[in-house]
Amino acid sequence: MPKLKSHSATKKRVIKITKSGKVKRARAYRSHILNKKPTKRMRHLRGPVYADETNAANLKKLLPYGVAK
Numbered sequence: 001m002p003k004l005k006s007h008s009a010t011k012k013r014v015i016k017i018t019k020s021g022k023v024k025r026a027r028a029y030r031s032h033i034l035n036k037k038p039t040k041r042m043r044h045l046r047g048p049v050y051a052d053e054t055n056a057a058n059l060k061k062l063l064p065y066g067v068a069k
């Protein structure tokens with residue numbers, strides 16, 4: 001059976017898949033037009049968060065071998 005390709009856009013957005021099977025991802029709204037966003041909002045967007053369970057199965061299908069380091 002041939003190797004499966006990982007989805008390129010998902011590789012860029014998913015940080016890791018934990019041992020328990022949760023998908024850790026970065027938050028959105030952190031890339032540009034940052035000067036109008038309050039410091040409090042940016043502080044709350046700083047840490048990683050887990051993807052919703054309803055999307056986790058689809059994300060794992062897109063990354064058949066996990067996330068490369």
